[in-house]
Amino acid sequence: MLEYTEKIREISQKLLKDSKVDMVIGFRKGTVPMMNEPTFIRNANEVGQLIWDSNCGINLANYLTGRKEKIGIVAKGCDSRNIVVHLVENKVNRDNLHIIGVPCKGMIDRRKIGVIYGEEILNVVEDGEKIVVEGDGDEKVYDKKDVLQENCAICIHRNPVIYDELVADLVEEQKDVDRYEDVRKIESMPPDEKWAYFEGLLKNCIRCYACRNACPLCYCPTCFVDESRPQWVGKSIDPVDTRTFHFLRAYHCAGRCTDCGACERVCPVGINVRAFTKKLEKDVKELYDWEIGLDPNVRPPLDVYKTQDPEDFIK
Amino acid sequence: MKVLKITKEDLAKGLDTLNKSFRLIGPVKDKDEEFHNFEELGQGELPDFNFRNTRLSPKSIVYPQSEKMFEYTLDSNDPEHDILIEVKKEPSPQVVVGIRPCDAKAFSLVKLNFDTPEYKDPYWLRRFEATTLLGLACHNPCSSCFCASAGSGPFNTESLDMLLVEEQGGYLAQVLTKKGEELAHTAGWTDEAGSDAQKQIDTMKEAAEKRIKSQISTDNLKNKLDMEIYEEPYWEDVSFSCINCGTCTYLCPTCWCFDVQDETCGNCGIRMRNWDSCMYPLFSLHGSGHNPRGEKLHRVRQRFMHKLKYYVDKYDSGIQCVGCGRCVNHCPVNIDIRRVCELMNRSEVCPVTTE
Amino acid sequence: MEHMGIEPGRLQFSWISSAESTKFVKVVKEVTETIKSLGPRKHFIKTEAKVA
Numbered sequence: 151m152l153e154y155t156e157k158i159r160e161i162s163q164k165l166l167k168d169s170k171v172d173m174v175i176g177f178r179k180g181t182v183p184m185m186n187e188p189t190f191i192r193n194a195n196e197v198g199q200l201i202w203d204s205n206c207g208i209n210l211a212n213y214l215t216g217r218k219e220k221i222g223i224v225a226k227g228c229d230s231r232n233i234v235v236h237l238v239e240n241k242v243n244r245d246n247l248h249i250i251g252v253p254c255k256g257m258i259d260r261r262k263i264g265v266i267y268g269e270e271i272l273n274v275v276e277d278g279e280k281i282v283v284e285g286d287g288d289e290k291v292y293d294k295k296d297v298l299q300e301n302c303a304i305c306i307h308r309n310p311v312i313y314d315e316l317v318a319d320l321v322e323e324q325k326d327v328d329r330y331e332d333v334r335k336i337e338s339m340p341p342d343e344k345w346a347y348f349e350g351l352l353k354n355c356i357r358c359y360a361c362r363n364a365c366p367l368c369y370c371p372t373c374f375v376d377e378s379r380p381q382w383v384g385k386s387i388d389p390v391d392t393r394t395f396h397f398l399r400a401y402h403c404a405g406r407c408t409d410c411g412a413c414e415r416v417c418p419v420g421i422n423v424r425a426f427t428k429k430l431e432k433d434v435k436e437l438y439d440w441e442i443g444l445d446p447n448v449r450p451p452l453d454v455y456k457t458q459d460p461e462d463f464i465k
Numbered sequence: 466m467k468v469l470k471i472t473k474e475d476l477a478k479g480l481d482t483l484n485k486s487f488r489l490i491g492p493v494k495d496k497d498e499e500f501h502n503f504e505e506l507g508q509g510e511l512p513d514f515n516f517r518n519t520r521l522s523p524k525s526i527v528y529p530q531s532e533k534m535f536e537y538t539l540d541s542n543d544p545e546h547d548i549l550i551e552v553k554k555e556p557s558p559q560v561v562v563g564i565r566p567c568d569a570k571a572f573s574l575v576k577l578n579f580d581t582p583e584y585k586d587p588y589w590l591r592r593f594e595a596t597t598l599l600g601l602a603c604h605n606p607c608s609s610c611f612c613a614s615a616g617s618g619p620f621n622t623e624s625l626d627m628l629l630v631e632e633q634g635g636y637l638a639q640v641l642t643k644k645g646e647e648l649a650h651t652a653g654w655t656d657e658a659g660s661d662a663q664k665q666i667d668t669m670k671e672a673a674e675k676r677i678k679s680q681i682s683t684d685n686l687k688n689k690l691d692m693e694i695y696e697e698p699y700w701e702d703v704s705f706s707c708i709n710c711g712t713c714t715y716l717c718p719t720c721w722c723f724d725v726q727d728e729t730c731g732n733c734g735i736r737m738r739n740w741d742s743c744m745y746p747l748f749s750l751h752g753s754g755h756n757p758r759g760e761k762l763h764r765v766r767q768r769f770m771h772k773l774k775y776y777v778d779k780y781d782s783g784i785q786c787v788g789c790g791r792c793v794n795h796c797p798v799n800i801d802i803r804r805v806c807e808l809m810n811r812s813e814v815c816p817v818t819t820e
Numbered sequence: 821m822e823h824m825g826i827e828p829g830r831l832q833f834s835w836i837s838s839a840e841s842t843k844f845v846k847v848v849k850e851v852t853e854t855i856k857s858l859g860p861r862k863h864f865i866k867t868e869a870k871v872a
């Protein structure tokens with residue numbers, strides 16, 4: 151990962167020095183293990199703050215929404231796909247972007263590591279495909295592939311789909327991944343069990359909306375949950391309202407979600423919110439053979455009418 | 466102050482007894498094994514003391530996230546139509562078992578807001594008065610805890626009625642208030658510890674305090690001018706990554722803001738209050754459509770200014786933070802109050818450096 | 821909706837032009853019948869917020 155970091159710094163420094171961009175958006179080292187903080191650099195001699203490792207799971211496309219400056223942005227596979235979504239939805243202008251593509255090798259799941267390590271973690275070091283965890287207990291070494299974020303483990307677009315420069319050679323994409331095992335599991339449940347599954351899933355939700363706010367797709371000026379005239383959904387932690395927030399949020403992401411996992415990563419109580427969005431992703435794939443964020447020049451299926459669109463669910 | 470000796474068995478037995486006359490609340494590990502939260506304990510269920518700190522703070526025990534305050538009916542045949550009627554609620558007596566000293570101390574910070582000479586918040590106060598806090602001292606503070614420099618500490622007794630200090634085979638228990646005494650009595654904990662018990666506790670306390678690795682400095686906050694901090698250039702850098710999710714405020718034991726909402730169904734309705742957060746744009750949106758804190762920079766600054774400056778000035782009792790580390794660990798983008806506090810507290814102005 | 825446990829059949833989609841009055845009547849009848857046969861709804865019932 152060191153090479154990545156160095157290359158990112160090098161590219162950023164050049165961009166800023168040559169005044170090609172006003173700022174570079176990337177990550178800086180966090181203050182707690184397995185956390186990095188999104189940051190911006192305006193000054194070429196501050197590029198030393200920028201880093202890259204397996205804790206850069208936040209989706210940086212989220213920080214582009216509506217910005218007008220010239221921006222250099224560090225983008226892994228899913229970030230780049232969300233940049234494409236932004237381009238398609240006119241949320242940012244391609245001419246203002248210099249995309250520093252990062253062929254991604256997957257992000258590690260801080261929670262998963264916390265659970266399997268069991269004790270307090272004080273330091274985590276990456277050593278190629280190994281993750282070394284130091285803490286209150288004995289030092290442990292895990293295979294990175296076993297502690298990946300769930301969405302990274304099934305990712306098939308690790309390489310940026312759009313970029314101006316790359317920080318390294320493209321990586322090999324994962325093949326033969328079963329992307330929808332978990333969705334099928336829910337699909338096979340009888341209705342009551344499905345209901346109970348989602349009820350259990352959401353029982354700890356505190357409606358902080360971190361999942362919504364971390365998502366690059368959620369940029370409506372007033373979100374439906376915040377609208378008060380008319381009020382679409384109650385604001386307490388009543389389970390009906392909480393569920394309404396979640397399924398409607400998912401609908402708003404239908405055909406747009408890149409499964410970047412940011413929503414799930416940020417939830418303070420560890421709710422697997424992708425359980426909602428992934429079903430829609432699967433449906434869109436099956437019904438329209440569509441994967442979002444691969445080409446800025448094609449309109450997404452829910453935007454356009456085609457005569458061969460499936461319609462057997464319409465009576 | 467009395468110190469009792471309670472064996473593990475006596476603790477379990479005592480809690481069982483207490484469970485008959487109190488609502489017992491204690492740390493319980495969530496089913497998915499990721500974290501602990503305070504939950505009501507069923508008959509015979511014991512709290513799990515094998516935790517560092519709970520994910521959510523116990524503030525909801527006294528101050529629920531959503532709480533009904535009034536009821537009303539719009540039915541014009543009802544003589545009381547269109548009148549807000551206070552919901553009669555007698556909170557049942559409850560005991561919080563195993564609350565950490567930082568979280569207990571947080572109640573005393575919040576109390577400054579909910580219990581003032583002019584205004585008293587009946588909902589918060591009634592619940593607080595019905596609550597007995599049976600604390601559990603921290604022997605192994607987390608690396609991100611900075612309670613000792615935030616006016617609290619791993620053995621801090623403020624707000625607590627009783628403090629359990631784990632030792633070999635059982636606990637030493639400091640009985641701190643009348644409520645605590647009654648609690649010990651009801652539970653049948655009567656065994657007084659030897660005369661050196663307090664000394665033993667002090668030694669352990671010192672050891673625990675030494676284990677705290679993280680600290681903040683707050684000495685300059687009070688002397689600085691509001692505007693001096695307010696206009697610092699670093700706020701853009703501090704706030705850039707924030708997604709305004711409010712996690713920091715919802716998890717925080719000392720954040721107290723709420724929003725009042727009416728919900729009507731048919732002819733009947735309730736007025737309730739829900740936690741709110743200064744990190745949300747809606748929080749400060751005026752009816753006119755104007756928003757004085759329309760940008761996230763304003764909101765992030767507000768959170769830190771309130772905790773580390775306005776509160777300090779207004780109440781003269783330290784910062785509005787007990788150093789529990791929740792926001793440090795769970796802010797999804799790693800905005801760290803310790804770092805911000807250092808920036809706000811530093812005395813000379815130097816360029817923004819962030820390494 | 822069905823994926824998260826709403827009884828199958830409760831949610832239906834139709835496309836009816838403003839000129840298709842007979843189709844409209846037919847669909848309304850069908851939908852009403854299906855819903856009746858499903859019985860009272862089990863989920864998404866909120867009369868008063870479940871709060872403390």
Ligand code: SF4
Pocket residue numbers: 354355356357358359360361362416417418419420421423
């Ligand atoms: S981030 Fe988690 S707790 Fe917050 S609203 Fe989303 S699911 Fe609920």
Ligand code: SF4
Pocket residue numbers: 209364365366367403406407408409410411412413414424427
């Ligand atoms: S819904 Fe979640 S996974 Fe999908 S794009 Fe948004 S943050 Fe990423």
Ligand code: SF4
Pocket residue numbers: 706707708709710711712713714744795796797798799800
């Ligand atoms: S938890 Fe972090 S990202 Fe969320 S509102 Fe607080 S500071 Fe901002």
Ligand code: SF4
Pocket residue numbers: 713716717718719720772785786787788789790791792793802
């Ligand atoms: S501000 Fe953060 S560290 Fe301080 S009491 Fe609140 S959650 Fe804990």
